[in-house]
Amino acid sequence: MAVILITGGARSGKSRRAELRARSFPERPVYIATAEALDAEMDERIAKHRARRGGDWIEREVPLDLVTALSETDGGGARLVDCLTLWLSNLLHAERDWSEEVTRLADALPRQHSPVVLVTNEVGLGIVPDNALARTFRDAAGIMNQTIAGVADEVEFVVAGLPMKLK
Amino acid sequence: MAVILITGGARSGKSRRAELRARSFPERPVYIATAEALDAEMDERIAKHRARRGGDWIEREVPLDLVTALSETDGGGARLVDCLTLWLSNLLHAERDWSEEVTRLADALPRQHSPVVLVTNEVGLGIVPDNALARTFRDAAGIMNQTIAGVADEVEFVVAGLPMKLK
Amino acid sequence: MAVILITGGARSGKSRRAELRARSFPERPVYIATAEALDAEMDERIAKHRARRGGDWIEREVPLDLVTALSETDGGGARLVDCLTLWLSNLLHAERDWSEEVTRLADALPRQHSPVVLVTNEVGLGIVPDNALARTFRDAAGIMNQTIAGVADEVEFVVAGLPMKLK
Numbered sequence: 001m002a003v004i005l006i007t008g009g010a011r012s013g014k015s016r017r018a019e020l021r022a023r024s025f026p027e028r029p030v031y032i033a034t035a036e037a038l039d040a041e042m043d044e045r046i047a048k049h050r051a052r053r054g055g056d057w058i059e060r061e062v063p064l065d066l067v068t069a070l071s072e073t074d075g076g077g078a079r080l081v082d083c084l085t086l087w088l089s090n091l092l093h094a095e096r097d098w099s100e101e102v103t104r105l106a107d108a109l110p111r112q113h114s115p116v117v118l119v120t121n122e123v124g125l126g127i128v129p130d131n132a133l134a135r136t137f138r139d140a141a142g143i144m145n146q147t148i149a150g151v152a153d154e155v156e157f158v159v160a161g162l163p164m165k166l167k
Numbered sequence: 168m169a170v171i172l173i174t175g176g177a178r179s180g181k182s183r184r185a186e187l188r189a190r191s192f193p194e195r196p197v198y199i200a201t202a203e204a205l206d207a208e209m210d211e212r213i214a215k216h217r218a219r220r221g222g223d224w225i226e227r228e229v230p231l232d233l234v235t236a237l238s239e240t241d242g243g244g245a246r247l248v249d250c251l252t253l254w255l256s257n258l259l260h261a262e263r264d265w266s267e268e269v270t271r272l273a274d275a276l277p278r279q280h281s282p283v284v285l286v287t288n289e290v291g292l293g294i295v296p297d298n299a300l301a302r303t304f305r306d307a308a309g310i311m312n313q314t315i316a317g318v319a320d321e322v323e324f325v326v327a328g329l330p331m332k333l334k
Numbered sequence: 335m336a337v338i339l340i341t342g343g344a345r346s347g348k349s350r351r352a353e354l355r356a357r358s359f360p361e362r363p364v365y366i367a368t369a370e371a372l373d374a375e376m377d378e379r380i381a382k383h384r385a386r387r388g389g390d391w392i393e394r395e396v397p398l399d400l401v402t403a404l405s406e407t408d409g410g411g412a413r414l415v416d417c418l419t420l421w422l423s424n425l426l427h428a429e430r431d432w433s434e435e436v437t438r439l440a441d442a443l444p445r446q447h448s449p450v451v452l453v454t455n456e457v458g459l460g461i462v463p464d465n466a467l468a469r470t471f472r473d474a475a476g477i478m479n480q481t482i483a484g485v486a487d488e489v490e491f492v493v494a495g496l497p498m499k500l501k
Binding site for chain 2: 454456459461462479480482483484491
C-alpha cells in the first residue's frame with residue numbers, strides 16, 4: 001500500500017495536507033502523534049491539531065517506538081505519523097541510535113499493508129546554527145528525510161499550504 | 168483581477184520577480200512599501216530596491232494599514248506590496264491583532280479591481296529558533312502565507328531567482 | 335558545454351545528486367573541493383564525501399581561486415565544485431571582494447569547454463539571524479546563487495534527495 005511523505009517548513013500546512021491524504025483512504029484513520037504534552041506551548045499545539053482533525057480518528061501517542069506502533073495498527077485505515085522530526089528529537093533525547101532507528105523504519109514502511117502518511121520538517125535551509133547540537137540535529141533530520149523519501153511511493157513538499165510533487 | 172503571491176527566501180529574487188509581474192499589467196504601477204526607513208541598514212536596502220525599479224512607480228509607505236492603502240489605490244495600475252513579512256512584523260510591534268488583520272487582508276484581496284502582487288518570505292525552513300518571540304513570528308508568518316496563498320489566483324516560490332509555480 | 339547548478343539545504347542530497355550529474359559525462363571527473371580540512375568536524379565530513387564518491391576522481395582543494403582552477407582543469411571530464419557557499423565563506427574570511435569574484439565566476443562559466451557542476455546551499459529560508467555577520471553572509475549567498483543560476487544551463491533544487499528542475 002501507499003507510503004506518502006509530506007515535508008515542508010514550520011506552519012506550512014503540512015499536517016493539514018497529510019490529514020487530507022490520510023482521509024482519502026477507506027476506513028477510520030489512525031493518528032500517531034510523536035509529540036508528548038510536556039509543556040504549555042506543546043499542549044496548545046496538540047489541542048489545535050486535534051480540534052482541526054475532528055474526533056473520528058483513532059489516536060496514539062508514540063514518542064519513540066514507531067515501528068512497533070505501525071505494526072500494531074496495520075490492517076485498518078491509513079496511519080498518519082505527525083511528525084518524524086519530533087520523533088528524531090525524542091530519539092536523540094533518549095540517547096537511542098537514531099541512525100539505526102531510521103533504517104528500521106525505512107525497512108518497515110514497504111512491508112505495511114495499510115497506507116502510511118508521514119509528516120516531516122525541512123530544517124536545513126537557514127544559516128548554519130551556532131551550536132553543535134543544532135547542527136547535529138539538522139544533519140540527522142536531513143539524512144532521515146532522504147532515507148524515508150527514498151522508500152516512499154510519493155513525496156510532497158508543502159509551501160504556503162500548496163503541495164509540490166517531488167516523487 | 169489577478170492576485171499574485173510571490174514567496175521565497177532572503178535575497179532569492181522575489182522582489183525582482185514581483186516587479187516584473189506588476190509591470191506586465193497596463194497603467195503605471197504602485198509600489199506599496201511596508202518598510203519604514205528606521206536604520207541605516209534598512210535605508211540602504213530601500214535605496215537599492217528603488218534604484219533597480221526605476222522612477223516611474225507611484226510610491227507609498229504603508230507600514231500598517233494595508234487594506235486601506237489597497238482600497239485607496241484601486242482602479243489604476245497593479246499594486247506591488249513589498250513585503251508581507253515586514254508588515255506582519257510591524258503589526259506585532261504595534262501590538263495589533265495580526266490574525267484579524269491577515270483575515271481582513273484575505274477578505275479584501277478578492278474584491279480588488281486592479282491587480283495586486285504581494286511579496287512574502289518563507290522563514291520556517293531552518294532550525295527551530297531559540298527564542299520564543301522568533302518562534303511566534305515564524306508561526307504567524309506561516310499562517311499568514313497559507314491564508315494569503317489560499318485567496319491568491321497565482322502563487323510562485325522563487326529560488327535562486329527562478330520561479331516555481333505553486334498555484 | 336553544460337553548466338549545472340545544484341542547490342538545496344544542508345544534508346538534502348545535493349552532493350550526491352551533483353556527483354551523479356558529473357559522472358554522467360564522459361572522461362574522468364574532477365572534484366574541486368572548496369573545503370579545507372581545518373577542524374575535526376570538517377575532516378570527518380570530507381572523509382565521508384570521499385568514501386561515497388569512490389577513488390576514481392581527480393581531486394583538488396581550491397578554497398579561493400576557483401576561476402583559475404576551472405581554467406586549469408578545462409578540456410577533460412566534468413568538474414564538480416562542492417560547494418559555492420563554502421567558497422563564499424572563504425572569500426569573506428580572506429577579505430576578498432566577494433561580489434567581484436562572483437562576477438568573475440559568472441563570466442568564466444559560459445566559456446568552459448568541459449562541463450561544470452556546481453553545488454550551492456539555500457541559506458535564506460529561516461528566521462532573520464540575530465548577528466549582522468550572518469545576515470551579510472546570507473545576503474551574499476542569495477545574490478551569488480541568483481547570479482550563478484542566471485548563467486547556468488540547468489538549475490536543480492534538491493529536497494529530501496529529490497531534485498526539482500528550476501531551469
